[in-house]
Amino acid sequence: MKLLSIAWKDFMVYVTDRRSIALIVLMPIILILVLGVCLSTVFSNGGMSIDNFEVAVVDKDKDQFATQFIDFLKSEDIKKLVTVIQIPEDEARDRVSRGKIPAMIVLPEGYSKAIHEDREAKIELYLDPGDAFRGKIVEGLVKSYSGVLAAVHGANDAADTVFKDYGLNGNLITPAVMKTISEIDGTGLAENTVQKKQSLSAMQYYSAGILVMYILFVGMLGTISVIEEREQKTLLRLMSTTVSRGVILSGKLLGLYFLGVFDVMVLIIFTKFAFGVDWGSSIPGLVVLSGAMIFAACGLAMLIASLMKSARAVGAINPVIVMLLSMLGGSMIPLFVMPPVMQILSKITLNNWALNGYISLMFHSGFQSIITPALVLCAMGSVFLTVGIMRLKLN
């Protein structure tokens, strides 16, 4: 009973403190809102609406395939994306190096001739390293063109090899190949060959990432609360009553746990109804996974409380710890951009397990998919908690 009243008191202290509510409720909501607005273009239709931009083309070849390439860039679909400007090489070079335009494409002298004579024929691409985003688009266009061109020649030559035995020429199949290409042109680069299916929206990914991150911030509030009470000697006073150390600590932990549950509920319900975030169809899964993550975060909070001396230091250092953990755990940047060492390292962070759990729920993988993450989180939490409580000094 005493345990419950301590827990309830702690919970009420947190909830009525405007500062902590700002940190764990307002802040994530603002973040998710900003993310939602910022990334709305990314996941609204799978493609971004990028403003048309200029690309310099330097045509030193002035022959069949160079003209064809420029026509390709000026074709209906691609015209929407880029505007071709044909300016002298020096000027183009200068503009790219100053970041005025993202790319310069050079069709080298004798490019078409080299293709006819089956020699090395390479389009030269100069990208602005300061604009990787548009650079990638231009590279994609050049890659598409040279890929299809190579395929046409590859097809002709392949037919040639076989036709030789029959005294025929590979060019016989050219009309059919050209017909296939014209059909391709019709579909352009629209996303109709590769079907979109089974992906998370950016909003879903970041909602999960931020939820996990803010459960850790809830833990931080607990750390500060324990240390502040120690600094103000209220813990000592409590100890002088008949309540035992175990009950006091469990009470404080339980209060923190309530706060975590409160936070998770608010955030999940808010994101679900305000932004239509799909959290999957397994409510037991959500409950168990969140419960395990909150438990682990409480454990981590106690461990940190046992290591730190002043509440001020916790306030300064903890946000950085939480952010580093979130970064490692994949809350901010998808893991595949990190080297393999990091992917293994990220397994020691709580975030990674919880995030993976939420993501599999969002994929509607059902309850069994979160059993492992939940068990791992509980195990980590127990270790943190045991070490933390053993080391923690109340006075």
Next chain:
Amino acid sequence: MSKLIHITLMKVRLTLKDRGAFIWMFLAPIIFAGVMILVFGNGDKSNADAKYPISIVDEDKGNNAAILLELLNQDKTFELINTDAQKARQDVQNGKTVLGLVIPEGFSKSIDDGNAKKLEVLKLQDNDSTVAMMAIVQNYLYQLKLGITAGNEAEAQLASRKLIKTEEGKKIKEKVQAAFLKNMESSKIGYQSKKLTRENLGLNALSSTAIGVFVMFIMFFVSGGAGNILEEKETGTWNRLLSTPTGTFSILGGYVLGTFMIGWIQTAVLILVSRYVFHVNWGSSPLGLILLFSSFLFAVIGLGTALAALVKSRGQLSALTTIIVMPTSLIAGCMWPRDFMPNTVQKIADYVPQSWVLKGMTDLVARGSDINAVYFPSAVLMLFTIVFFLVGSMFLRQKSRA
């Protein structure tokens, strides 16, 4: 003036004396730099030669699927990982692979029939890598169709001339397709990316995301320091200082300069450690870096001071700073390219200091420009500084009147 310098030095000395703060000041940037380098490894993967891992689920196992896989395999961009549907889904979810590609059953037959079945894509989210990669996959589908057409047409041509028997047709087709694949592998038609300027210095490129996160952390480090005035107010030493004959300007100036110097020590540690321990490329203009970061630090301190003037306690300040720093950093494009965001957001982002330091950094670091490139961003940042201090003094005056 000498009083101003005294206060500045006093503040720096006080911070250096406090052992906890001292460790925090040096250790945090070092740890941070280390983690950053580990996380972002060899710079931006999109530019490097690193391969993107892709999960492949071949449920078709037919001839055409094999050709497609061979084409993908020849591409240096991908590293194909053959697996089953469940494992592919898991790997994509855990971020082990960028995409999962499922070649559905009957894919080969559907292509032969001229009505290609769609490939199924598994992905965690849309971002620039997945969008680019899907375009590449799409292109290989085109190439596959061309190869198939070649085989079919070769068979048809030979058959129409009665040069082959009907049962030989399949063999011809396979022969043409095999030759096609071989030609594609040794194709001399292609493109090459060339560097505009600068020889390779043997330094790691810092990706734009890394620069952005860097800026965000510096902002967190420094804006907290500006809150020290609040602490002095809480303990009453601030009022004592004001009661001395030293002018408010000298006191405030001393504080700002002190915070500025401490901020610079942290920034310098971050830059130097990453440059000399982790060989990160910070561009070729140290003067440009100094100018840009000095203006940025002043702007951040200005913001911190304005916020400190607005709130009552340190606790409120730290809550308010996080609420302001995180979203503005996101808008400015610290975590992803600005182009991801709607136009309105991009326009709003111009009114956020981080955007300008990022702009200057992109010129200095990625483009290797000289100091000329950062005059304008630095001037804008100084303008932010002035505005923040004006707003801050307005808040202070209002408070003293109330």
